[in-house]
Amino acid sequence: RRFTTLKRHLTASSKTPSTTYFQINEKVKTALAENKPVVALESTIITHGMEYPTNKTTALAVEQNIIDQGAIPATIGIIKGVIHVGITQDQIEYLAQNKDSCRKCSRRDLGYIIAQKGNGSTTVAATMYIAHLAGIKIFVTGGIGGVHRGAESTFDISADLTELSRTPVTVVSAGIKSILDVPKTLELLETFGVPVVGYKTDYVPDFFFSSSQIKAPIRQDSPKECAELVKATTDLKLSNGLLVTVPIPLEDTEHVDKIRTSIDQALKEADEQKIGGAEITPFLLKRVNELSDGFSSKSNIELIKNNATVGAQISVELSKLESMDEG
Numbered sequence: 557r558r559f560t561t562l563k564r565h566l567t568a569s570s571k572t573p574s575t576t577y578f579q580i581n582e583k584v585k586t587a588l589a590e591n592k593p594v595v596a597l598e599s600t601i602i603t604h605g606m607e608y609p610t611n612k613t614t615a616l617a618v619e620q621n622i623i624d625q626g627a628i629p630a631t632i633g634i635i636k637g638v639i640h641v642g643i644t645q646d647q648i649e650y651l652a653q654n655k656d657s658c659r660k661c662s663r664r665d666l667g668y669i670i671a672q673k674g675n676g677s678t679t680v681a682a683t684m685y686i687a688h689l690a691g692i693k694i695f696v697t698g699g700i701g702g703v704h705r706g707a708e709s710t711f712d713i714s715a716d717l718t719e720l721s722r723t724p725v726t727v728v729s730a731g732i733k734s735i736l737d738v739p740k741t742l743e744l745l746e747t748f749g750v751p752v753v754g755y756k757t758d759y760v761p762d763f764f765f766s767s768s769q770i771k772a773p774i775r776q777d778s779p780k781e782c783a784e785l786v787k788a789t790t791d792l793k794l795s796n797g798l799l800v801t802v803p804i805p806l807e808d809t810e811h812v813d814k815i816r817t818s819i820d821q822a823l824k825e826a827d828e829q830k831i832g833g834a835e836i837t838p839f840l841l842k843r844v845n846e847l848s849d850g851f852s853s854k855s856n857i858e859l860i861k862n863n864a865t866v867g868a869q870i871s872v873e874l875s876k877l878e879s880m881d882e883g
């Protein structure tokens with residue numbers, strides 16, 4: 557057993573970048589070396605999703621949900637040109653208060669933000685990549701990016717999908733963001749060979765909505781079943797990620813019609829103002845929240861906390877399965 561732990565530690569340290577610009581929190585590093593459950597979290601919700609201090613309190617609440625399930629949270633952020641895996645409460649406060657100076661970083665932006673010694677938050681794609689470098693297998697977010705509506709003419713497709721096709725990290729989310737073209741996104745994920753799991757549901761959730769009315773390719777009804785799928789995928793040395801989609805809590809579905817109307821209006825305004833690229837998602841989410849009288853933000857907070865609970869439970873079960881393998 558000591559040999560297995562040492563082997564894991566040496567393997568992880570050999571693939572991580574220089575500590576000059578890549579630092580893993582000591583608690584997270586120890587947990588990974590001892591095969592304890594660790595859950596990665598992105599930091600875009602801190603800098604681009606909410607206003608201060610809601611961004612800070614939400615980030616801390618999500619971390620607490622993971623701790624309550626017996627796992628260790630590892631929020632990933634970039635501060636003064638250094639990638640941190642497992643930022644501290646003080647660092648969460650720093651990013652929350654300085655959100656306007658933070659760059660929203662996908663995989664393509666990581667080298668630039670480090671070279672500039674800047675502050676940045678990580679998208680789903682960047683968080684997956686960094687989590688994999690650190691040796692973290694489970695990552696929780698609100699919703700993933702995907703194929704934007706009208707992509708047949710704009711070719712606006714999120715890098716999250718490409719990352720899911722090539723990075724072996726399991727993403728636990730409330731599905732694909734409702735502002736996107738969900739059917740086309742699922743088609744592309746199928747093309748990329750990414751398993752999409754409906755957690756305790758036959759249908760893929762639609763972020764703000766519990767169902768997109770599209771059948772989930774796979775249904776799993778417990779954290780253990782999900783963990784077994786993750787382990788089997790890892791054992792087969794498949795290079796792709798997995799997407800576990802979790803419906804929003806039932807009590808948060810009462811304002812469905814208002815949010816749908818708000819999304820349609822926000823999309824119309826974005827088209828009229830010719831907003832696209834990296835700016836489109838923050839604009840749409842902010843506008844939908846305004847048009848829905850703040851309800852979409854409240855729903856967003858509840859769904860990511862719920863995702864954190866499920867993701868932590870999967871991580872705990874995965875840790876147990878891997879420990880059994882070690883004897």
